[in-house]
Amino acid sequence: MSDAQAVLNPLAQGLDLERRVEPFSMVILGAHGDLTKRKLLPALYALYIDGHLPMDFCIVGMSRTQMSDMEFRQAMKDSLKQFAPEIAFDENTWERFASGLYYLASNFTEPGSFDPLANLLDDLGKKHGCLGKHVFYLSTPPSLYVPIVQGLASSGLAHKDDAEKTPWPRIVVEKPFGRDLASAKELNKQIHEVFDERQVFRIDHYLGKETVQNIMVLRFANGIFEPLWNRDHIDHVQITNAETLGVEGRGAYYEEAGALRDMVQNHMMQLLSLVAMEPPISLGAEDIRDERFKVVKSIRPFDLDKLDASAVRGQYGPGWVVGQKVVGYREETRVNPESATETYVALKLFIDNWRWADVPFYVRSGKRLSKSVTEIAIHFRPAPHGLFLKALCPGPEKEMETVGPNVLVLQIQPDEGISLKFATKLPGTTTQLRWLSMDFRYGTSFGVRSPSAYERLILDCLIGDGSLFARTDAVESSWALLTPVLEKWKQETTPAFPNYPAGSWGPTAADVLIASTKHSWRRL
């Protein structure tokens, strides 16, 4: 049997050999936290049962809590059943998977606290044939990132590797990646003292979503869209992330973050980059990341003297969401009763480049809104001559703006899919038109389970493919754009919060923002 066959999981029949994972050891730092239970462990198990993991691997959980390997395995099994019931569970398969799970308690910050890990990984490396192929997954509070990186380096576990293709060891860093430009730069500097950029995987789970990856496929695998994808044909773009959820017990974190840091700096910027980027010269990670970065770098800086015209913030008060009475943000647990933290942001952005000159990109993200939906809506310019204007819209001509024209909607969640709104003739002897929609839905078209964002991203990291991860330059550019907004908001007197009731569509100032360029938010 060749080495390659020896490491192949028998569940891997028919998988793309290019995307085969070598034996590895993954250390999850912060393994007692929610992310490990809800996302990481289920994703790893799903990858295992789908045959993506090699026969030999080990996963070491690390956190402050004292636990034995057996207790850790049991806790992971319980959370798998609780948080990922959609993943088929089979006792024998679980036992095989769980035999690669280990646990080590550590406080991460004391001198020498990574030496026991180094010893353990040495033993496990010999046992599982994965010496030196480490992935360190940082799922701890961000304040521990730098001490962990330094601790890994001083125990000899982390070092730079300039291997051409697949450098080891690797580090995965969860968001938030800094809280402003200065802290993001400092964090990058500290990480780069120990790891080469190609060893760093800054995770943004939006990039792992199936529908988000499909944006590039839609644009660049189809001949019909790209000729229209520019200022000559696109009037404006609306990117919406609306959540009915509030802060869900994360008040302490959210007080420090707010919507701009929590959603916009990362997830929304990624969506914007994918919609606006130029075609990459190849599907190589750096080529794709170059193009995403160029978009963020081209966004026009905010005019801080007229900030309200391009950035609006809001905070929810009490209200009703999906039939439930809910408290306002200031009444949430571990939230300051006079908090000035924003739970809603709306931005008007312009990308100053050849393709997008003067096309507004409206971005909104908010909690406790009327409906949970994430979508990108591409609003095309109207037909050049309103031949059918009266048939479409018997009222005054300006109403056309609110009923038309064509809109291509990339629905990220829920009901993942794509729809195109277009005008059609009503059956009958007179010429009357209606707007209808051509729809594609993932669920009905494919009928298979889409891998979770974490499955895709963990697999890519294990393969060494960084295309769906955030690169230093793009992260810093995004902070460079948004940090002045955060600073300006901080200097201003406390805003008149709350300024939207839970269950609404956000503050009226957001409607004013979009109306000032003669547009209106989509009714969702």
Ligand code: BG6
């Ligand atoms: C997280 C934010 O990154 O993304 C949360 O911290 C937010 O506040 C979540 O609710 C939204 O993710 P999704 O995948 O549910 O849209």
